[in-house]
Amino acid sequence: SAALSKVGNKSKTKDHKGDLSLKLKGEVLLHQDQFGYPLVIFTKGAVCYPYLSLQYHDILTDVNTRSFVIGATNILFKQRRQFIDVIVEVSSGKLDIRDKELQRHLNLTTADLRFADYLVKIVTEERSG
Numbered sequence: 001s002a003a004l005s006k007v008g009n010k011s012k013t014k015d016h017k018g019d020l021s022l023k024l025k026g027e028v029l030l031h032q033d034q035f036g037y038p039l040v041i042f043t044k045g046a047v048c049y050p051y052l053s054l055q056y057h058d059i060l061t062d063v064n065t066r067s068f069v070i071g072a073t074n075i076l077f078k079q080r081r082q083f084i085d086v087i088v089e090v091s092s093g094k095l096d097i098r099d100k101e102l103q104r105h106l107n108l109t110t111a112d113l114r115f116a117d118y119l120v121k122i123v124t125e126e127r128s129g
Contacts, residue, residue, distance in 0.1 A: 052077075 045066035047059065052070040060068055060083050070077070078087060085099040097103040108116075 045064055046068065047065055048069045049056075049059075050071045052059070052072050054072075054074045054076060057077065057080070059065060060070070060080070078084070081098060085097070085102055087096040087098070088094075089096070097106065
């Protein structure tokens with residue numbers, strides 16, 4: 001049996017194994033496992049450009065672009081604060097989260113930190129033991 005839930009003109013179908021399929025107008029676009037992977041971020045209206053030159057920056061403001069992941073070396077992209085939620089500086093390893101609500105959701109709880117400490121402890125004990 002399958003459970004179906006509509007989201008706008010998209011629908012999600014759940015199969016007997018708990019995997020999800022994202023459908024758009026009857027076509028299966030993406031199969032998700034029970035953990036929600038792969039992430040549904042590159043669907044219609046979402047773009048990914050490993051390198052985007054400044055002359056094409058207008059793609060980011062296009063009405064059909066809902067979200068984007070881009071790579072860029074020009075500092076002018078960083079100044080477009082109204083369009084960017086997160087900046088990852090690969091050379092320095094710096095992560096700049098500009099969206100305050102997103103940052104609030106990404107903060108680790110005490111339980112998260114304890115779990116991470118537990119994992120590190122187990123892994124380091126197994127290597128030394």
